[in-house]
Amino acid sequence: LTYKEIECVVNGDYSIKGRLEDKEVYLPFTFVQRYFEVYGSINSYDGYDRFELQHSYSQIHPPRDSYSPDGVFMSFEFYNVEDRGRVKCISGIEGVPVSVQWNRNGHFYPIQIAQYGLSHYSKQLMEPSPQRVVLEDGEGGDLNTWLLPDRRSQIAIKTDRTNEENNLIEFDTPDLLKNPGITISVEDHNLSTLSIDVKFINNGSVTVLLRTNEGNLFRIHYVLSNTTMTLEDRDLYYGIGSSKKGKWIHLTRKVLIDYDKGQILKLAKSKRGKVKLTPAKIVAVCFRGHGFVDNITLSSEAHMDHFFDAANYLVNYQDSRGGWPIQVTRKIIPGKLELKPGWYSAMGQGQAISLLVRAYSVTKDSKYLQSAAKALAIFEIPSSEGGVLQKFANTYDWYEEYPTTPGTFVLNGFIYSLIGLYDLKVVSSGQTAAHAAKLYNAGMQTLKNMLLMYDSGTGTFYDLKHISLGVAPNRARWDYHTVHINQLLLLSLIDEDPMFQTTAQRWMGYLKGKLSPHN
Amino acid sequence: LTYKEIECVVNGDYSIKGRLEDKEVYLPFTFVQRYFEVYGSINSYDGYDRFELQHSYSQIHPPRDSYSPDGVFMSFEFYNVEDRGRVKCISGIEGVPVSVQWNRNGHFYPIQIAQYGLSHYSKQLMEPSPQRVVLEDGEGGDLNTWLLPDRRSQIAIKTDRTNEENNLIEFDTPDLLKNPGITISVEDHNLSTLSIDVKFINNGSVTVLLRTNEGNLFRIHYVLSNTTMTLEDRDLYYGIGSSKKGKWIHLTRKVLIDYDKGQILKLAKSKRGKVKLTPAKIVAVCFRGHGFVDNITLSSEAHMDHFFDAANYLVNYQDSRGGWPIQVTRKIIPGKLELKPGWYSAMGQGQAISLLVRAYSVTKDSKYLQSAAKALAIFEIPSSEGGVLQKFANTYDWYEEYPTTPGTFVLNGFIYSLIGLYDLKVVSSGQTAAHAAKLYNAGMQTLKNMLLMYDSGTGTFYDLKHISLGVAPNRARWDYHTVHINQLLLLSLIDEDPMFQTTAQRWMGYLKGKLSPHN
Ligand SMILES: [Ca+2]
């Protein structure tokens, strides 16, 4: 091929180097990528290299053909909330994520907690049954597999006083952390979720012993303290609550997530750039202090435990107004548009409702449905008075993810709030159903009037700050654009207006660079 | 460096052929152009070839530093309405354009007529004084330069009965079109606008004789008929009105525009594809019948004549409701959203007002101001009742260019209507000023609330059909995008809200591919 370099002047402003071959000009992809915000890489398969150009980095999961308030939530079975960088760790006390979004100290962010629960609920429905190995439940007759650290330490099988058909293991050994503890080994399986039922009579702790791929030992200690997570060299501590003494605790931990979060903490402290995690395996579980333990289980997943940790957190921490206040400052436009700690989010309320409705569907325990019903009150309090109700053009009722004044009108948060209202409307009855339906119908009417305001002709807008504040439009990055599409596909299953399906199809086209027409 | 072909797979859907050199992939511009809707060409200057990539094909004229209702209208000095393809010709009867937009038979489209007048008014203010040669005004004392076709034909200088200081030319020759007429030659200058004052006692006509660059003669006959334009071989006929007999006519023609429109008609009839016009020059002007003529003038331009033709048309054809009804069907969405003949346009009303206000400013003739004031009533009649007033979200007053129900909310038409209201508000007083101000203030309030709805983050929307009808957004092509920018720059001169300047600056960035941020 004969070719030569040609200067390419871009908008009269600057030059790049292209290639000229006959009458065709070729532009370097490094320019195209930056200028047009597209993606590409050389990939090798079927025996040769080709260049693959992608308009977006996101993909849509195949749509479902029905939606149910006790079923999978949207496509949340693909979410891995605990893996996210803005999850500091899973709290040992509450079993729910601690967010470092907007505040490095960490806080309980109801949206993240609800999404954590909904993702595990959805995974439970979609994934094959998890693998599960019971290391010890006291029913085997002997305790040969246990190692005692010294002669004073004791271990014994005891009958459960509350259920005579069940046996417990009583352990008794000094509670000092330098004591290796009463230990059970783990054989070479790859199950990394540990569940136990444990009660400490006085002080005590559980330690999981890991061996890293580099051959080092690493210890994760679950201790009766209120400190979320601390790291000392190769000892990582998770508080499971100082008030748990003398009470049965059902503790379920994704041990390798706990380990990774500790490693990230260590790397963050040492201020190294890139986080590279060293893989590890569980080799033993150890107990200290005096107490009882049962059902020591390793499994590939324990989704429903995580789900109920989230649901119970929401029941326990709902405030008297029915809300889950968010205790960090949210700066939409720093110094101009800020939410002070204690704000509510319509998305938080809605996603919590979706979770609580599912917890009720599984358990039929009315506390979950009552909590969901209580969550409705916040939807009727205007943003300017500490609630989440905003008006667009003084006309349309909008439930705000970030209830600033003026409003920001974040689309995905609003739709999540509508899905929550739908879930509750369908599952409840009487006054609660009527209340949820009233809020849902008003919101759906708004959505039908406003949905197309988010269509940019090339993608979608994340919010309507440009309209309410006169600033530049906030284009949704592709992963939010796909959230919008997934939401419309869900709405098309619960509302017969063809706009949801039609719009979703066009928005899918935008992922491949199919623009809306121009005049 | 090795340079070779590489298959480039686009969104997993199809392949194009790129080039690979070291680690850089090069994409062919023919693909980039089509896929990303950009423009480019190889241009040679400063001694070498370079490739010039342009994000858009439009450019912004340097903004002005003030706006006045008796000054230049926006950047209309760059408009050439009569050149446009959708102008069939300039009517000989009314001196205003005949539109073939939406109806090939032609109709008087008030927006086009107002823009025609405003562009000539603006050109008059911005261009250097036109060149001007008086061929004959009867004041020279002899008529040697005239040719008579036969012995019966006569020509003489006569005193003007209405002004004894002025002389007229009386001509008398058969009115048959085969008569070459009493003729005055035109020397080799390039002035192509002909103005005359003429009165035919009975029947008569004026013919302009042209010689084309191919050496052929071509005749344009201005005849006392009501037929707009007909072509017979090399004879082109423009009706100047059968009712003009016995009346003084001030006729001003851009002769080469008349000639071009005739040629286009001929080419359109022969159904050839590409229109290629043969240049021509005026060689003589001929008169037939019995009548008087004065001030036979050739000039490079006669902007104010065209301006007053438009202004007088609007005064004469305003209806009893104060509107200029549009007599064609306008199909926004065929079969679904159509305007039947007789609709009004807020843009038509507004642009007419801007024109009439300028005619009043020049002449102080109250008929122009009265006509402008009468035009306000239509702004208060809802679209659904035949007016132009639409509401967005049942809240904001909008003046519709195309007053459909539901509304379309065309931005540029709305802003033109506001500029008209502004012009009248400033120039008038008393009730008219108060009425215009009330409509203007409501409209500006709406605009400030809605302007950013048109910001797509990569360009602008032409209208809000996507919101009102749920269809795909109608992206404004670049020339409408630049109209939007020019309008905002004008508004920034008459309203202190910084949003107009800020938004205009961002929209200018879109012309160069500077997108709004994404989250
Ligand atoms: Ca047991």
Ligand SMILES: [Ca+2]
């Ligand atoms: Ca004279």
